[in-house]
Amino acid sequence: MYSSLDLDLRPGSGLGIFEIGSSLWSVLDLLRQNNTTFPRVDIKFEPQPASTTPVILHVPPHLNLLFSGRHQRLRTITLQRLRDPSLLLTLRYREIVLSSSDEKLKRVDVSRHFGPTYPGDGLQYPGVIFSFDEDGIAEGFVSPISGVDDRLREVRRVIVTQNDPDGEESDALDEVLELPSMFGSIRRAVVKAGEGIDMYFYPSSSQPVRVRIGMTSAQDLNCDLGPPLRVYHKEDDRMAIHATKQSHGTIGDAYFYNYFQHGIDFMLSGTSHLVQKIILHSNVPGSPMFQRYQRCPWEIEGEPEDEEDDSPPRMQFFDKFEIISHFLNPNSRHDVPSMLLDRADDDMLTLPGATTRTALFLRSVTSLTFAFAGLAGFEGVILEVTESGQVTTAMVF
Structure with missing residues (x-):
């Protein structure tokens, strides 16, 4: 039995309690602290090379959290199964309800709240993507369904990513650029054998x-x-x-x-x-x-x-x-x-x-x-x- 979720969408920044740029360690610790809301977490990674493999936290039934390989920073948040009748999920943006058990999020609604964007099967904005495909983590949009008014197509997934300040599209497996959520943590520690270490922090x-x-x-x-x-x-x-x-x-x-x-x-x-x-x-x-x-x-x-x-x-x-x-x-x-x-x-x-x-x-x-x-x-x-x-x-x- 899963708890109901009420998540606020922050394009380029985060979703609910999750912040882009947070470390794998801190997010897993956060999930442990909220184990009644998130009772199960599946950790997925490639064993070779384990030290640089991206890590995916699958938090059923709604969330996939993708972490970068080298610095283990939260890179992409995917929200799926927005309107599963057996699950209670409310998605908000600036206090406006985008999706709930009673409110279906459609293409026309996205355009109304987020404005125009470039043509394509998915609606891509700085820091957020709205997809009409249920599967995948960040890619794989499908073509419009035959016979369905394109304006009324239902959003199946919401993907929150880092907003590139240069406006360029980045690879989903790239490292996270410096963000306020990283401030105070170590970005590198230089070891001087037999002497000690020099620690360099964010920012x-x-x-x-x-x-x-x-x-x-x-x-x-x-x-x-x-x-x-x-x-x-x-x-x-x-x-x-x-x-x-x-x-x-x-x-x-x-x-x-x-x-x-x-x-x-x-x-x-x-x-x-x-x-x-x-x-x-x-x-x-x-x-x-x-x-x-x-x-x-x-x-x-x-x-x-x-x-x-x-x-x-x-x-x-x-x-x-x-x-x-x-x-x-x-x-x-x-x-x-x-x-x-x-x-x-x-x-x-x-x-x-x-x-x-x-x-x-x-x-x-x-x-x-x-x-x-x-x-x-x-x-x-x-x-x-x-x-x-x-x-x-x-x-x-």
């Missing part, structure tokens, strides 16, 4: 926030990022056995600042309250940690070719592990050693296939805590990798 005019290991304090994080969504204390020194120099007794005082909305965890010393480790989450669909965190679009920065090089080479979160491995270890002739990590040990996980491999890239092996269920590595960066070569998390220390 693009914002100043970057720099976090340095052993220098940035808990107070700095609160000032720059706001309070974390959760502070987590956990004793876990299982990886200490792999350390070249044992450091027992140092982990129990550590704690995490969890910024789920940014896709980042910071591990801080319990004594100095300085950042010790930084964990960046890729939010890869189908991986064990999917949807725990918003995607953090991280990039690992390499050494510049010379002192005047202001654009050093970088590897990004969607690059295959083999490529990143060679980037971090260009002179190595051997495969990077890895440790098996079984996410099924985490009693909060219910996903199948919870096995990943963890690449080791640290100069000095040190013990970690709960966020990784025990990992280690060399050269200042740890990568958690799926069997298909997707990097799901990167840790810096």
Whole structure:
């Protein structure tokens, strides 16, 4: 049994509680908060490559939400089955009822409320398309039905898209241009192995926030990022056995600042309250940690070719592990050693296939805590990798 819906249409901006440009993580969280209205959500994506696949949320019976592949931003909202007799749906535009169980939305009504538009089987306006075809997500308009007055044709679907400021038609799978709904979230995080990260936020005019290991304090994080969504204390020194120099007794005082909305965890010393480790989450669909965190679009920065090089080479979160491995270890002739990590040990996980491999890239092996269920590595960066070569998390220390 589905609840009745009363949705306001905002061309180029959103529909109901959904805003174009919102992240996949925030929309799924919003759906969880409204689970009585939206009791079911189907997540659809191509498994290869999972890190850059567009994601579709099918929210039966009316909604399909399409998210861009790299930044996982809401790109297209499709509303269908406008007048199913068994479902109660009201669609409004500027307080005017366009469609309801008693009100049929016809071509002539669209023209009356939105004005003239270019000829075609569908009515396309900046930021919204009215389709007479019941199927599909954003394309596939059908020709006029024989014997039916074209002015009286019933609208079957409404598609809300981003309004291109240049007036050009964009591909449905393009990335979302910068919107107010994205302000305050990370657009990229540049990793400096063994040092820290530089975080660049929306809007693009914002100043970057720099976090340095052993220098940035808990107070700095609160000032720059706001309070974390959760502070987590956990004793876990299982990886200490792999350390070249044992450091027992140092982990129990550590704690995490969890910024789920940014896709980042910071591990801080319990004594100095300085950042010790930084964990960046890729939010890869189908991986064990999917949807725990918003995607953090991280990039690992390499050494510049010379002192005047202001654009050093970088590897990004969607690059295959083999490529990143060679980037971090260009002179190595051997495969990077890895440790098996079984996410099924985490009693909060219910996903199948919870096995990943963890690449080791640290100069000095040190013990970690709960966020990784025990990992280690060399050269200042740890990568958690799926069997298909997707990097799901990167840790810096």
